[in-house]
Amino acid sequence: MIPVLEIGGTHVTAALVDLPGRRVVHRTRSPLDPHGDAGDILGDVRRCAAGLPVPSGARWGVAVPGPFDYAKGVALFAGVGKFEALYGVDVRAALLGGLWQRPGDVVFLNDAHAFLAGEWYGGAVRGHRRAVGITLGTGVGSAFLADGLIREDGSGVPPGGRMDLTEVGGRPLEDTVSRRAILVRYGDPAADVRDIADRARAGEERARRVLADALTVLGAALGPRLAAFGATALVVGGSMARSWDLVSPALRGGLASGGWVPDDGGSADGVSDGGVSDDGESEGRVPCEGESGDRESGDREPGDDRRRTDAPRSPPATITGPPRTPAFTTRHTRAVKPAGSAEDAALIGAARAAATA
Numbered sequence: 256m257i258p259v260l261e262i263g264g265t266h267v268t269a270a271l272v273d274l275p276g277r278r279v280v281h282r283t284r285s286p287l288d289p290h291g292d293a294g295d296i297l298g299d300v301r302r303c304a305a306g307l308p309v310p311s312g313a314r315w316g317v318a319v320p321g322p323f324d325y326a327k328g329v330a331l332f333a334g335v336g337k338f339e340a341l342y343g344v345d346v347r348a349a350l351l352g353g354l355w356q357r358p359g360d361v362v363f364l365n366d367a368h369a370f371l372a373g374e375w376y377g378g379a380v381r382g383h384r385r386a387v388g389i390t391l392g393t394g395v396g397s398a399f400l401a402d403g404l405i406r407e408d409g410s411g412v413p414p415g416g417r418m419d420l421t422e423v424g425g426r427p428l429e430d431t432v433s434r435r436a437i438l439v440r441y442g443d444p445a446a447d448v449r450d451i452a453d454r455a456r457a458g459e460e461r462a463r464r465v466l467a468d469a470l471t472v473l474g475a476a477l478g479p480r481l482a483a484f485g486a487t488a489l490v491v492g493g494s495m496a497r498s499w500d501l502v503s504p505a506l507r508g509g510l511a512s513g514g515w516v517p518d519d520g521g522s523a524d525g526v527s528d529g530g531v532s533d534d535g536e537s538e539g540r541v542p543c544e545g546e547s548g549d550r551e552s553g554d555r556e557p558g559d560d561r562r563r564t565d566a567p568r569s570p571p572a573t574i575t576g577p578p579r580t581p582a583f584t585t586r587h588t589r590a591v592k593p594a595g596s597a598e599d600a601a602l603i604g605a606a607r608a609a610a611t612a
Contacts, residue, residue: 256280257606258309258356259316261366261598262300264289264337264393268598269304272606277377279602281307289337293344301353312359315350316609318369318601320396325363337393362605362612367396368405368416369604370492370594375400376607378600379592380488387477387486391495391502394433395419395473399484411483423476432473434495441465452498463501470505471512478513481589486515492594499593507591517591 256271264287271281285303287296309315322331328347332338350361364372371380371388380386380400390396397418399406407416414420421428430436434448441451441462454462481489489510496502507517594600 256309257316257609258304258307258313258358259602259605259609260300260304260318261369261601261605262287262317262319263366264320267300267303268602269307270602271307271309272603274603274606274610277603279599282602283307291340293340296338296341297344297346297349297353300350304350304354304356307356309356309358311357313356314360314362314609314612315354315358316369316605316607317346317350317361317363318366318605319346319363320366323363323365325365328361328363360612362609364605364608365398366390366601367398369601369608370396371398371400371490371600371604372405372607373600373602373604374490374492374594375403376603378603379490379594380590383486383488383588383590385484385486386488386490387481387484388490388492389418389473389477390493391432391473391491392434392493394429396493399486401484406484409484411480411485413480418476418480421476423472428473428476432469437465437469440469448495449498452501455501466498466501467505470502471509474506474509474511475513476509478510478515481510481515482513487588488590488592489517490592490594492600496593503591503593510591515589517589 257274259270259272261268261270266284267287268282268284270279270283272278273280283303283306285299287299289296291299320337322333322335323329324331328345328350330338330341330344330346333342347361347363351358367388367390370390371386374380374388375383375386380388385401388396388398388400395418397413397416399409399412399416401409405416406412408414419427419429423431437448437451438444438446443450446454451462451466455466477489491499491502491506510517
């Protein structure tokens with residue numbers, strides 16, 4: 256079992272992951288005050304982790320949002336409205352010395368990267384060579400994956416792989432697609448996004464329009480990038496994805512207007528069940544670990560490595576390790592899927608990072 260932590264904007268989860276089984280077997284979740292002081296935040300993380308029965312010397316995986324120096328384990332939160340008291344804090348040292356289990360090492364990775372890596376390894380986009388993951392909550396998290404690697408540059412990939420750094424109509428994407436933006440546009444200070452979703456389902460036109468407009472903009476911004484990247488799947492997680500009945504139609508319409516037309520047929524939300532023949536092969540089979548696969552040309556282009564943030568990049572999340580069951584997809588699929596559990600995917604992705612470090 257691999258011990259992992261997933262630190263979100265308002266919570267922390269400690270878990271044990273059975274990596275060969277692709278499942279979370281033990282989990283503790285606690286609230287986290289993103290505006291607390293450093294001691295309180297780290298204390299809450301340590302208390303949540305204290306319930307894990309882990310021997311000393313184990314390597315832990317930690318999924319955490321940016322900006323963060325993932326290689327050094329140092330928080331760089333500034334101007335993002337959360338965890339700013341941790342700026343400059345060596346979180347790795349705090350965990351190595353503060354957890355009673357006395358870890359042998361702690362491996363950090365971006366939470367959106369962990370989410371997509373987990374979905375690729377054993378979730379919604381398993382078997383796809385090129386996939387994109389989006390998390391919708393307080394903001395927009397994103398990750399682009401090709402041939403088992405998280406990509407932070409290349410055709411279609413925004414700077415650092417971060418859609419939150421992109422602009423729509425001269426304004427940051429999150430001015431339109433974020434919890435804050437949706438609440439401002441809806442205009443009811445007593446309502447949260449869940450309330451707006453409930454009102455949209457009940458037939459309130461204003462609620463429906465506010466959500467649809469935001470998600471259509473997101474799809475239109477993503478569509479050209481997914482097409483240029485050659486993505487065959489998009490998986491969506493985060494708290495807003497729980498309202499998939501409202502998210503999916505508007506998002507798919509925006510994606511189509513942006514040039515990446517999602518599938519209409521197949522199983523749930525346009526995803527093929529595989530097209531596997533009697534002998535276990537498929538015309539569109541994805542190479543498994545250890546096999547070769549042609550990469551598209553132009554993955555890296557001059558100037559594609561430019562950045563809009565001073566935060567160091569997360570190291571590439573290489574998806575290697577224990578053998579996995581071959582997975583299959585149809586050749587021309589453009590699948591749009593909700594995450595089964597974005598938290599589970601991030602936990603599994605963090606475990607993969609710890610196992611392969």
